[in-house]
Amino acid sequence: MATERDAVVQRLRDVGLRVTGPRLEVLQLLASGEHLDVESITDLARARLGTLTSQAVYEMLRHFMETGLVRKFERPGRPAVFELAGEAHQHALCSGCGRVANVSAEVPPAPRKGLRGWRMAEAELVFHGVCPDCRQQP
Template sequence: MATERDAVVQRLRDVGLRVTGPRMEVLQILTSGEHLDVESITELARVRLGTLTSQAVYEMLRHFMETGLVRKFERPGRPAVFELAGEPHQHALCSRCGRVANVVTAVPEPPKKGLRGWLTAETEIVFHGECPDCRKQPTALA
C-alpha cells in the first residue's frame, strides 16, 4: 500500500523534478487542501526541516507551477496563496480575512458576442463575500 510520502515522491518524479526533502515537505504541506501563502508554507516547513528560506519556497513553487503540480490564486491587496493542482474548480474569497475556499460549480460558456476572435483558455469565477467565521464577528466601525 502506497503511503502519502510515496505519492508525493511519485508526483515529483512524474513531472521530472528531483526528489529533495524540501520539495517533498512543501508538497506534503499543500496536500492539506488549504490555500497557503509563501510565509505560511515556509513556517510550516521549518518545523520539520529546521531551516528554509522564503526565497527557496518561492523557487519551489515556481517550479511546481511550471510543471502543473501547483496553482496560484491571487488575492487583491494580500499575498497570493497556493494549492495543489487538481480537478478544475472555482473559489470563494472572504473580503475581510482573505480566506479562500474551493467551490465546485458549473462554469458558463463564454459569450458569443464581445469575444470575436478570442480563443478562451479558461474561465475563472470568484465569489466575493464573508466567510462564516468573519460573519460571526462584529464589523469594525469606519
C-alpha cells in the same frame, strides 16, 4: 498501500523533478488542501525542516507551477495562495480575512458578443463574500 508521502514522491518523479526533503515538505503541506501563502508555507516547513528560506520556497513553487503540480490563486490586496493542482474547481474568497475555499461550480460558457476573434483558454469564477468565522465577529 501507498502513503501520502509516496504519492508526493511519485508526483515529483512524474514531472521530472528531483525528490528532496524541502520539496516533499512543501508539497505535503499543500496536500492538506489548505490554500497557503509563501510566508505560511515557509514557516510551517521551517518548523519541521529546521532551515528554509522564503526565496527557496518561491523557487520551488515556480518549478511546481511550471510542471503543473501547483496552482496559484491571486487575492487582490493580499499575498497569493497556492494549492495542489487537481480537478478543476472554483473558489470562494472572504473579503474579511482573505480565506479561500474550494467550490464545485460550473463556469458558464464565454459570451459570444464582444469577443470576436478571441480563443478562450480557460475561465475562472470566484465567489466573493464573508466566511463563517468573519460573520461571527462583531
